[in-house]
Amino acid sequence: MNNTFLILSDGSIYPGISFGSPAVKISQLPKKISGTQTAGEVVFNTSMTGYHEILTDPSYTGQIVLMTYPHIGNYGADKSWNESGPEPGSRKNIKVKGLIVRDYYDGPVPPGRTSLHQFMLENETPGISGIDTRKLTLSIRDKGSRNGILIQTSSESQSLSETEVNTVIDWLRLQPDMTGQNLVGKVGTREIQEIPASFKIEEGTPRVEKNLHFALLDCGIKANIVRELYKRNIRITILPSDTDVEKILSISPDALLVSNGPGDPSVLHKQIRLIQDCLKIMPVFGICLGHQLISIALGAKTYKMKFGHHGGNHPVRDEFTGKVCVTSQNHGFAVEAKTLPEDVKIWFTNTNDNSIEGISHSTLPIMSVQFHPEAAPGPMDANWIFDSYISCTRAHKKL
Numbered sequence: 001m002n003n004t005f006l007i008l009s010d011g012s013i014y015p016g017i018s019f020g021s022p023a024v025k026i027s028q029l030p031k032k033i034s035g036t037q038t039a040g041e042v043v044f045n046t047s048m049t050g051y052h053e054i055l056t057d058p059s060y061t062g063q064i065v066l067m068t069y070p071h072i073g074n075y076g077a078d079k080s081w082n083e084s085g086p087e088p089g090s091r092k093n094i095k096v097k098g099l100i101v102r103d104y105y106d107g108p109v110p111p112g113r114t115s116l117h118q119f120m121l122e123n124e125t126p127g128i129s130g131i132d133t134r135k136l137t138l139s140i141r142d143k144g145s146r147n148g149i150l151i152q153t154s155s156e157s158q159s160l161s162e163t164e165v166n167t168v169i170d171w172l173r174l175q176p177d178m179t180g181q182n183l184v185g186k187v188g189t190r191e192i193q194e195i196p197a198s199f200k201i202e203e204g205t206p207r208v209e210k211n212l213h214f215a216l217l218d219c220g221i222k223a224n225i226v227r228e229l230y231k232r233n234i235r236i237t238i239l240p241s242d243t244d245v246e247k248i249l250s251i252s253p254d255a256l257l258v259s260n261g262p263g264d265p266s267v268l269h270k271q272i273r274l275i276q277d278c279l280k281i282m283p284v285f286g287i288c289l290g291h292q293l294i295s296i297a298l299g300a301k302t303y304k305m306k307f308g309h310h311g312g313n314h315p316v317r318d319e320f321t322g323k324v325c326v327t328s329q330n331h332g333f334a335v336e337a338k339t340l341p342e343d344v345k346i347w348f349t350n351t352n353d354n355s356i357e358g359i360s361h362s363t364l365p366i367m368s369v370q371f372h373p374e375a376a377p378g379p380m381d382a383n384w385i386f387d388s389y390i391s392c393t394r395a396h397k398k399l
Contacts, residue, residue, distance in 0.1 A: 003158050004128050006064075006100060006136075008042065008148040009172040013165065014136060015158075019104050020120030020127035023150040026164050029171050038126055040064045040097035041178045042148040043332065044137045046311030050377020051099070051116065052081040055125070058187035058220030059288060059330050060096045061262035062178065064148055065310075068137050070102035072129075076109025077119035083376055085221045086193055086238060094123035095187065095262075098150045100136070104129035126150045144306040145332065147175050178332060179304045183263030184241040184271070184289075187220035192251075195226055195236035212393055215239055215253035219261030219271065219289050224376035228386050229257075242270060245277040255283040255365075255393040258290030260372065265292035265302050265333055272297050279366060283396050285389045286368030288331055294368045295359060300339040308332035309350070309371075312378030316348045316357040316371060324351060327371035328378025334370065335359070365396045 004018040024038050044066040045054055051072050054065060082093050099120065104127065109115055120127055128150050140146075151168055153160060213235040216226070221238065229236055237251050241261070248256065256278050258271070275297040278284055286294040292302050309329040317324045335356045337346065348358030348369060358369040372378065373385035 003153045004126075005151050005160060006042075006128055006131060006148055007151055007165070007168045007172065009146050009169065009175075010143070011165075011169055012139065013160070014128075014131050016128040016130040017104070018126065018152065019106070019117045019129055020099065021124045023098075023126040023128070023152045025152050025154045026167060027154040029168070038064075038097050038151075039147060039149040039172060039175050041145050041332070042066060042100070042136075042140065043145050043308055043310050044068050044140055045330075046313055047328075047377050048312075049075075050312065052077050052119070053083045053377045055094045055096055055099065055120070056082045056084045057222060057330060058084055058095050059222075059260050059262050061183050061186050061220065062181065063096055063262075064098040064100065064150070065096050066100040066133060066136055066140070067102075068133060070133065071105060072101040072103070073105035073116035074107070074109075076113035077116050078113045083222045083224060085188065085218065085223050086195070086226065087187075087189055092123045092125075094120065094125045096125065098125065099127040100131050100133065101127065101129045102131060102133040140307050145178075145308065147172050147177070179264055180267055181263045182267045184219040184261045184268060187261060188218035188241050188259075189238050190240055192240070193238040195230055195238060212255070212390060213237070213251075213253045214393075215248050215251060215256045217241060217243060217256060217258045217271065217274070217290070219259050219268075221259035221261075222372070222374060222376060224374040225259065225287060228374045228383065232386060232390060234390065243274065245274055248274075248278065249281070253282065254397060255285060255389070257389070258284070258286040258293055258368075260288035260290060260330070262289070264304075265289055265296060268293060279364060283365035283389075283393045285366075285392075288370060288372060291358065291368035291370045292331075292333055292335060294366065295335040295340070295344075298344055298361070298366070299341045300344070301336045302333045303336055305332055305334050305355070312375070314371065315351045316382075317351050318348055319346050325381035326379045327357075327373075327382050328375045329371045331370060365392050367392060
């Protein structure tokens, strides 16, 4: 449909063509903030491929994703690529509020796959194509991320009246910013799960480590994190994000891994207290949101980035070795370097903007990274991080 628009809270309007699930009509805008409408923080992702993994990444909850690569959809969609983790029940596979592309491919896809349009339609997620994505990306880069919504006119008209535009903008400005939002309750497991019993992985996957049991605090864990640990022969117990320390101790894990996830880390007080309780009991590791929560638990502070890091081409430098690797990233918050305590060392630094990309404690078995070592999508340069976590745990157990 040609009567679909992206509207941002600053009044910017981008007309386009609808694909996936139809966008909400102006007349259907909810009067109350329900969290179900197609409104969210618009962010850009620089990955050239991997749109399926991006759509299903729980860390994108509450966001609308703009793909900077112009041609999207040409290899279709396959549910085996889902990154939504081992969630029970019938939650939607797609986590984003919407998808923005320059050129949507609507031709044939390889046998056994569905079209991106069909996958988004099944998951009630709207998309818009025909957008000048370069212009929009530059706007986000220069002015920062802001809320937006995919909308269609209430009639068949291919234009918006001034009254309609003002109605949408006024409604958008009532929506909460990402700062201050606790979104982990919208994603992840709601029950304790043992892996591999509840998780599928390719047969014949090599497995190398033995005798270790990781507790995974699921704040919106990506499926490939579980896969990477499983193929290293790690026994895994996935726990809901609101788990308490008594429950973790009752399963006797060798280490705690705090997962990625959406929203503002500074408001996750229960998770921060849990990590503080565990820091002197067992090795504690983190990825993305987990890195931020561990840093806060150690005494640091976080801040909202102007437009965040989203993509598969972010270079980070290992401050212990001087080596640089290219990483997959998806985060809108970062740790303030000056607030880190003296016994916490910066492990990784982003070479583009010098933001912190990882920390390591001087005396305790605590390590975390801001980027995604499991990739999906993205390069596998940092896959060895999982081996570092395992080696740290084995050293703590003196295995």
